[in-house]
Amino acid sequence: MLVPSLHLALSLPSGSINLLRHHTRPAHDAIEALPCMQRLMAPDYSISEYGVLLQRLLGYLEPLESLLTTAPKAQFQLGCSRSECLRADLSEIGLKVMPNAQRASFSTLNFADESVRAGICYVFEGSSLGGQVIRRTLLRNLGAPVANAVNYFDCYHGNHGKVWRKTLNQIEQTPGLDPSKMVDAAAEIFGSLRVWLNVDGDSTHHGSPVSGSMQSQSRCPFARFSNWIGL
Numbered sequence: 454m455l456v457p458s459l460h461l462a463l464s465l466p467s468g469s470i471n472l473l474r475h476h477t478r479p480a481h482d483a484i485e486a487l488p489c490m491q492r493l494m495a496p497d498y499s500i501s502e503y504g505v506l507l508q509r510l511l512g513y514l515e516p517l518e519s520l521l522t523t524a525p526k527a528q529f530q531l532g533c534s535r536s537e538c539l540r541a542d543l544s545e546i547g548l549k550v551m552p553n554a555q556r557a558s559f560s561t562l563n564f565a566d567e568s569v570r571a572g573i574c575y576v577f578e579g580s581s582l583g584g585q586v587i588r589r590t591l592l593r594n595l596g597a598p599v600a601n602a603v604n605y606f607d608c609y610h611g612n613h614g615k616v617w618r619k620t621l622n623q624i625e626q627t628p629g630l631d632p633s634k635m636v637d638a639a640a641e642i643f644g645s646l647r648v649w650l651n652v653d654g655d656s657t658h659h660g661s662p663v664s665g666s667m668q669s670q671s672r673c674p675f676a677r678f679s680n681w682i683g684l
């Protein structure tokens with residue numbers, strides 16, 4: 454259980470969004486504090502580090518989105534395909550995606566449950582807010598080479614506020630959602646993404662791979678990075 458005091462807190466009168474914010478804030482802070490996220494904002498950030506991060510995000514988001522879209526009539530869907538944005542960004546910076554690259558699995562989440570889906574959408578639609586800060590920082594620090602390679606962080610091209618408000622309204626107004634399941638799902642996504650991105654601890658910015666199995670193929674970070682991006 455990622456949120457120890459959740460059931461106590463859920464008995465207090467509060468909107469679902471406040472609950473989501475309150476219970477996932479530490480998880481957000483933990484993900485923001487990851488070395489690979491801190492590096493994203495660093496003045497000496499490099500394109501190769503950015504490529505590794507985009508690959509890692511793709512390995513997580515592609516299977517997640519595929520599970521979300523297996524229920525096309527479900528109410529909660531992401532407003533755009535983040536994995537398509539990631540693929541476009543990778544292509545723009547000249548990196549190939551390996552067809553056998555490791556993908557995350559989400560066996561503990563029930564994608565047929567709208568409360569679970571709402572928690573997932575909260576996390577990823579919300580991430581487009583911080584994405585604006587990240588996009589501006591990347592453009593400032595990396596400049597022209599990423600001018601057309603920030604689609605993931607700027608997935609709504611200036612409409613993130615509108616999409617975010619729509620998501621919040623949908624979460625607050627959809628009848629029958631279970632706040633406890635929603636918060637658990639959001640916390641699980643934050644937690645599993647943090648682990649996924651931090652697979653090599655604070656060496657992530659040296660180009661290490663996304664998966665444990667790839668990690669076992671070689672202890673040489675460059676060899677594993679090269680394998681991952683198909684160099």
Ligand code: HEM
Pocket residue numbers: 473474481484485490491493494575576577578579580581582583584586587646
């Ligand atoms: C360097 C990494 C990150 C930074 C600097 C960052 C920054 C921010 C900022 C500044 C906001 C508030 C924006 C506003 O109120 O207008 C925010 C909100 C949010 N971010 Fe992040 N973020 C980062 C990573 C992430 C990641 C990886 C996720 C999840 C995939 C995420 C999910 C969220 C969510 C769900 C919210 C909305 C919280 C709410 O108001 O309910 N963030 N982020």
